[in-house]
Amino acid sequence: MTAINPILIIGKSGKTGVRVDALLRSKGFATRPVSRSTHPVFDWTQPDTWSPALQGVKQAYVSYHPDLAMPDAETTLRAFIETARSQGVEHLVLLSGRGEDGAIRAENALIESGLRWNVVRASWFFQNFSESFLTESVIAGELTLPVGDVKEPFVDCDDIAEVAVAALTDQTLSNRLFEVTGPELLTFAECVAIISGIAGRHIEYKQVPLEPYLGYLREQGLNEGELWLLRELFTQVLDGRNSYVTHGVEEALGRPPRRFTDFVKTALAMGAWERHQQTQAIL
Ligand SMILES: NC(=O)c1ccc[n+]([C@@H]2O[C@H](COP(=O)([O-])OP(=O)(O)OC[C@H]3O[C@@H](n4cnc5c(N)ncnc54)[C@H](OP(=O)(O)O)[C@@H]3O)[C@@H](O)[C@H]2O)c1
Numbered sequence: 001m002t003a004i005n006p007i008l009i010i011g012k013s014g015k016t017g018v019r020v021d022a023l024l025r026s027k028g029f030a031t032r033p034v035s036r037s038t039h040p041v042f043d044w045t046q047p048d049t050w051s052p053a054l055q056g057v058k059q060a061y062v063s064y065h066p067d068l069a070m071p072d073a074e075t076t077l078r079a080f081i082e083t084a085r086s087q088g089v090e091h092l093v094l095l096s097g098r099g100e101d102g103a104i105r106a107e108n109a110l111i112e113s114g115l116r117w118n119v120v121r122a123s124w125f126f127q128n129f130s131e132s133f134l135t136e137s138v139i140a141g142e143l144t145l146p147v148g149d150v151k152e153p154f155v156d157c158d159d160i161a162e163v164a165v166a167a168l169t170d171q172t173l174s175n176r177l178f179e180v181t182g183p184e185l186l187t188f189a190e191c192v193a194i195i196s197g198i199a200g201r202h203i204e205y206k207q208v209p210l211e212p213y214l215g216y217l218r219e220q221g222l223n224e225g226e227l228w229l230l231r232e233l234f235t236q237v238l239d240g241r242n243s244y245v246t247h248g249v250e251e252a253l254g255r256p257p258r259r260f261t262d263f264v265k266t267a268l269a270m271g272a273w274e275r276h277q278q279t280q281a282i283l
Contacts, residue, residue: 155257
């Protein structure tokens with residue numbers, strides 16, 4: 001299933017998509033990574049772009065944008081699954097988030113679809129600090145969030161990608177949900193302290209109330225959908241319900257997940273927090 005049937009990767013340049021793509025190619029699989037900026041184009045908001053991207057595809061890695069927690073995600077995903085099925089797709093691997101009602105509804109849409117399926121349900125990513133909306137704050141030396149002492153088992157996107165690739169390439173893992181977290185519970189302040197210690201420079205963590213935080217982001221130009229999602233993440237996902245580790249990485253790969261300190265050393269060596277490397281949006 002290599003040259004004739006490329007594995008579709010939705011979210012080409014995303015934190016996980018780029019890793020899934022690189023790993024599959026390194027193993028000799030043909031891939032078709034897609035997003036709004038590829039040919040063929042794939043846009044979640046433009047269903048007529050889905051069929052061309054699915055041509056000749058039997059398997060796909062599906063990362064939804066912006067988040068399965070969004071109110072319209074389940075409906076969009078159901079429509080996508082039906083399009084995929086009608087074009088002969090046999091197996092979908094869906095990236096999901098923990099503790100989100102919308103994500104569970106979307107997972108169920110896939111699990112009940114009759115297609116071969118996997119769900120990789122992940123905790124907050126390590127790479128939010130190095131490749132995403134927290135990066136600029138880390139570089140600036142001050143991270144401000146509406147989160148206190150809640151502990152989160154942050155996970156490495158390299159582990160997520162390895163689990164997704166295992167699911168795509170090993171049929172014995174099919175029809176299973178892998179709930180993947182890192183090996184330890186950390187607060188945002190503890191993460192920042194670890195980055196600060198390893199990088200050897202002062203980075204401060206400040207907690208602020210939610211409403212002024214969202215008000216500030218509204219002034220910065222975030223739209224109502226983006227603000228809704230942040231409210232959902234900071235009130236639902238980070239209310240303590242996810243403060244436990246799970247063993248999805250071991251279950252899929254037979255080894256423990258990577259530690260945050262190892263991620264920080266690698267990210268630092270790769271220049272993740274050097275100012276010239278960063279062009280990230282807020283979301
Ligand atoms: N961050 C976390 O801590 C976390 C934790 C658990 C689960 N998740 C889930 O992870 C998923 C995001 O995955 P990720 O972090 O790997 O991706 P990401 O880094 O958010 O990257 C977004 C990717 O999606 C593409 N994209 C943006 N808008 C799109 C659209 N309308 N249609 C098609 N593609 C679009 C972008 O490329 P273009 O700009 O070229 O389109 C880019 O390739 C979300 O579903 C989220 O719920 C995230």
